[in-house]
Amino acid sequence: MPEQTTGASRPTLEAVAAHAGVSRATVSRVVNGGAGVRRALVDKVRKAVEELGYVPNHAARSLVTRRHGAVAVIIAEPEFRIFSDPFFERQVRGISRELTTHDTQLVLLWVEGPGDHQRIERYLNGGHVDGALAFSLHSDDRLPALIARSSVPAVFGGRPAGSGVTVPFVDCDNRGGAREAVRHLVSLGRERIAHIAGPRDQTSAQDRIAGYHDVLVDADPALLCQGDFTRESGARAMAELLERRPDLDAVFAANDLMAAGALGLLRERGIRVPQDVAVVGFDDMDAVVRDTDPALTTVRQDIEGMGRLMVKLLMRLLDGAAEAASASVITQTSLVRRASA
Amino acid sequence: MPEQTTGASRPTLEAVAAHAGVSRATVSRVVNGGAGVRRALVDKVRKAVEELGYVPNHAARSLVTRRHGAVAVIIAEPEFRIFSDPFFERQVRGISRELTTHDTQLVLLWVEGPGDHQRIERYLNGGHVDGALAFSLHSDDRLPALIARSSVPAVFGGRPAGSGVTVPFVDCDNRGGAREAVRHLVSLGRERIAHIAGPRDQTSAQDRIAGYHDVLVDADPALLCQGDFTRESGARAMAELLERRPDLDAVFAANDLMAAGALGLLRERGIRVPQDVAVVGFDDMDAVVRDTDPALTTVRQDIEGMGRLMVKLLMRLLDGAAEAASASVITQTSLVRRASA
Secondary structure: OOHHHOOOOOOOHHHHHHHHOOOHHHHHHHHOOOOOOOHHHHHHHHHHHHHHOOOOOHHHHHHHHOOOOEEEEEEOOOHHHHHHOHHHHHHHHHHHHHHHHOOOEEEEEEOOOHHHHHHHHHHHOOOOOOEEEEEOOOOOOOHHHHHHOOOOOEEEEOOOOOOOOOOOEEEEOHHHHHHHHHHHHHHOOOOOEEEEEOOOOOHHHHHHHHHHHHHOOOOOHHHEEEOOOOHHHHHHHHHHHHHHOOOOOEEEEOOHHHHHHHHHHHHHOOOOOOOOOEEEEEEOOHHHHOOOOOOOEEEEOOHHHHHHHHHHHHHHHHOOOHHHHHOOEEEOOEEEOOOOO | OOHHHOOOOOOOHHHHHHHHOOOHHHHHHHHOOOOOOOHHHHHHHHHHHHHHOOOOOHHHHHHHHOOOOEEEEEEOOOHHHHHHOHHHHHHHHHHHHHHHHOOOEEEEEEOOOHHHHHHHHHHHOOOOOOEEEEEOOOOOOOHHHHHHOOOOOEEEEOOOOOOOOOOOEEEEOHHHHHHHHHHHHHHOOOOOEEEEEOOOOOHHHHHHHHHHHHHOOOOOHHHEEEOOOOHHHHHHHHHHHHHHOOOOOEEEEOOHHHHHHHHHHHHHOOOOOOOOOEEEEEEOOHHHHOOOOOOOEEEEOOHHHHHHHHHHHHHHHHOOOHHHHHOOEEEOOEEEOOOOO
């Protein structure tokens, strides 16, 4: 094996004890949190740890604390989606920042397809992480159930679909946010309001459709068109809607990326926004909103904050707070009015 | 604790043995690779595993195989860079695909700053992964040395800087590629060729500067300007170069993103490409190249293939192939000629 794998030069616990002039047991206690050790001794040990560059053997440490100091973040999307949709970056950013405050390592996993499920299950049950955070889950695959029955506590981003999976989750008020978007278009006097929906197997998309129908109980089904949360699908759906109902005067898209795709298509066709067609998105994603022309009216959700909340909920589960298991959080949304509607 | 954390319903090794009508030891051997077990028995056990939905206890399994079935991929960049520079997606894609063929879980880690180093060191030494792949390393921080001395074998993407860190690596021929780019500009009759360099603390950037100087031994230092591999830095450097040497007639940028930033700035100033200024990039990154106007001439490196090679090299290290420790790989580059030069 190569030289770098021997680790021969790493200082031991004994070396730290000798350097600090304390017992091995004292060093061990300090390394594992310092409970019951006098302040002066704690300082001595910490100084020795720093001077020697000692790194605790975490495998041994985890036998004492029963913690690995790592949490898995599982995104149920293929890698090309993760890197092209800024939603994931924002959610991961919130999670990453909050985990840092808990001195916990984030390990990111994603799912190219069902072929990856067994490996992820094995990893989760392998004693490598303290818990799992999962998002962008789809109701038609077995990943949510697999995570739910794994040996580590989990928190989902987004309400899980169907019955049987009872994992605490953090979500925004998708239905209320959608209602507000559509009511705003109604208040502007729009009468033929279309909806570009997200994937039917995700509850966020389902809830936004429900919010649209809450306001427009008798909406023409031809005004509802399916996308998949990508920019391209927004453009495609917009083209199809114009074909079906050339008289439409407003569009509510279930996320900003699809709204941006719709705006591009409308511009190509020479249709003026908002004069001819008003457009509202969902997310208020800087990376998308800053580039649209005209500026996009949208429903804001605090994606980074939701990531942080997922971590806080997981940490309460890890601390054994029983009530946390049923303490899902729904955050509020707000309409941000800009030029497009 | 919530219900999903108990795992009470998970089938045991004993249940699989009973279901298959074989001994517990046979199941264990099959689960760990099946060496020395008759084909018919292997099939029986696999069928029982599938029917019961058995998941091996990987912690126990790893005591036998001494493998965790997981590899850490460490990107030495903050999260916003990872999600905005398509280089990382391409490298990770190659790594991900190759790890899948080895049924190994990829866990992605990144570094927001030096504050994360100790946690990453602890994670690597914690017995959670079989090895580490690291890229976008910077010579001025302690991460490369920290990974090199960790308890797991590592392979770097990109030649490590300085002395002391003797980890096998995969890199492309940065210097040769840069030479080819600059020679191409010379062959077009360009006489005042500028270079927008990458960060000085990365060997890829250093080697590309060296390649530029190999061809233009007496280049005016005013024609060399520093960027940081981001699009914005390419635009800034282009503006500065035009200020210093308004007569420049070509630019070689050390990556495509900076070349795209330079092209945008040239367009803003009404400077024609390639008539007034020819531009060459480095990488041949689809996601960047498809959007530039005019199409970008660039030095192609096989980023995804390099990711795959990193995994192959690591797997040889894990198999104990001693010669792999010094078997770094340098891949070839090639010039792709398009409209910009």
